[in-house]
Amino acid sequence: MANTITVNGTAHPMPEDPRVSLLDFLRQHVGLTGTKKGCDHGQCGACTVIVNGIRINSCLTLAAMHDGDSVTTIEGLGTPDEPSALQRAFLEHDGFQCGYCTPGQICSATAMLEEIAADWPSDASESLEGRIAISGEEIRERMSGNLCRCGAYANIIAAIEDVAAGDRS
Secondary structure, three states, X not given: OOOEEEEOOEEEEOOOOOOOEHHHHHHHHOOOOOOOOOOOOOOOOOOEEEEXXXXXXHHHOEHHHHOOOEEEOHHHOOOXXXXXXXXXXXXXXXXXXXXXXXXXXXXXXXXXXXXHXXXXXXXXXXXXXXXOOOOHHHHHHHOOOOOOOOOOHHHHHHHHHHHHOOOOO
């Protein structure tokens, strides 16, 4: 048993209290406040992080369930000096207004692009087999678990499409 959670490449000891959510562990124990607590019920996606390559709502899982796992938060995707392609695209396309949902949106979009690259179908996919075509409909379906109360959806979709098209490095 590892008794650690690796967050953005750094191992952190498991919390003593087994009731601590992964979200609270990240914010209160690790000190990474980019991941937001929106609804605390898994309905808004503001707390989305990537665990072992899969996007999850960190408010719905206990930190104790992730012993030995690798967690990537918004802080692990890029830096202010070297933002990720999606972070740059969100800025260039004005894919945010208040910015509260943005970390979850970007984490979700990052993992979503990996899902598409691995040809994981969604409800919007034309087929269950073969290459998945990246379209606005496909992106909207896959991002439907991430809400933006400001309504910046058109710009969010444009930012993701831009990165998906390979216009970013």
